[in-house]
Amino acid sequence: MFDEERTTSALLNTLYDNVTQPDGWPTFLQQLATRFDSPTAVLRITDRADPVVYQSFTVGITQGLDYGQEAVTLDPFRVPLATGPLGKVHVSQDIISDRAFERSDHYQVFFRPNGNFYAMGAQFERDGHAAMHVGIHRPYDRGAFTERERLLLQGFNQHFRRVVQLTRLTHQVQASLMQARHALDALPFGVLMLDAEFRCQWLNRAAEEALATHCFGLRQRNGHLTLEDGKHAAGLTQAVRTLRKGESHCECIRLSAHGASLVLMRNREGGWHDSLSASRNAGVIAFLLDPQLATPLDHARLRSLYGLTVAELRLVDLLIRGLDVTEASACLQVSAHTTRTHLKSIMQKTDVSRQAELIRKLLLSVGMINRHE
Template structure:
């Protein structure tokens, strides 16, 4: 049961399956998990099993206000279970609106429940119900439900964390999809683990001689795949901080930088392969930076901006100096100044900053 419960953390829409098993364990006919308001008779969300949906809608719309167990559960410590006969006598319950409108139509009489989580004026409540002929819930059943309470609380916390993580990943993916160049993440075996829309498009059309086959990156030109593997080895063996390769005659460039070192975190299995962050820079879809915003954020001089704007295309400082018609010494001096102002110590880190900021720093007229 606990294994099944913790699976709900990643699939909360399957709560009814867990409730069905819990209902059988407690010899019930219906079971519910509800998110309710502590101060007002309002149900924010429900998961049910065995409940007639029409009756559930009545309860959520108006029946909750007449529920004799709601205030009694709220008065108990979190995780403390309560069975219905401790709240109201059988005869009084039979005459109650709650029994007539909710319990009786579902064929139930006795209830067992607990509020296992309270936060920000809301409570999570689990309830199990069964017919009168099965008798009231026993003290042993009450204690058993209390054993589930801390696990239910942890699962809800895990579910929230998973939801927050998925939201963050969705936002990050949306931001990456807006970038005008391809970005993807792969391991040292060239296995692509995620990619943005521009990279997906390039791979689908075999543009720039790049292809993903069986989830691995390939370069189609003769001998290019061996070159690619050699570049990755230099990165993962820490013999290089950044690797670039020109792609055909279009001026496009593949830039790769390492993102982590294997063995820096705890894993039950073997340490994961080092990861590589890749950028596909296409001259037909330039990642030109917005000068006003970049100089405002990092206080770059016009000369430093011009150098940064070339570095974001993937060329090195010597090539950029030649384009700008300045000496390599002047170019390296400006590069050091840019790195100091952006708070990085390595050119690979600077390129990451410029590339990942390229879309947000683009002019709104672009």
């Protein structure tokens, strides 16, 4: 026995699944077609003025001309859908008589090859010059779409619009997250996002490389951040305890004699009203810092900003590593006089008067961001 309420509920569940699973439109369209005793259903994004199809999902269309490439120019329903009120469901017999449609090119090259005759559909969302519409087609022997069916499809319009709006918002959030990750990947130091149990939720490129090589004893065990050294592990446990209790918002663990450290900061989250999650535990942002890490300077940026020559670029690469003039001269196999001449030129171009000031300027203007090809 047909259960309309249960069928509609299942249809809406499938529809809303497309917010996070956009590849599921054919599944929904198949259920929609079945609900209206039809073999064919379509969902398209089209131009509101010109016969252009930007995106299309279909079920039940296997024969005839390709709609997006050819049949769209012949479609007698395209203009009424585009010019009618948003959300209004049109049935084909109100737009064109059965006899006229049977003689039309659109029927002959598109509907007839797929065994269809009657159509029903609506534009449910418009955004600038584009619009989204849903359509259902069925054979002549199953009869024209009824007023009851038209009202039923019209009742789905609000859900179509909500799914589109939620999908658009989801895509915006995903795009923002990807952009944020790309920005953090450009940092020369490690950044780790941890939950309250110190499970790694997200890592930037530098942190991934450190964990892969077990740098400073950093490891992941069952997804949790750990340290191999017993003293460091104890420090991490204490830092976790302190942050959990809210006694501190920032803890630091020294990882090596030369100053490498793991800086842990409590991640400020919104209140309970900002999330549907039952968890109230604040997460942690961890920064892996290493003063001895080689800081690659982008030569292209240095040339663009200061006009440094090839010889000068080679020298700044050594100075940034902490070498003095004598050590840099030996590495470059040039005299100390030549190195001092290059250094003087670099300082003039960067408008500094001391070597320490030069290093600071290079690090802040070029060394803070890595360029990944």
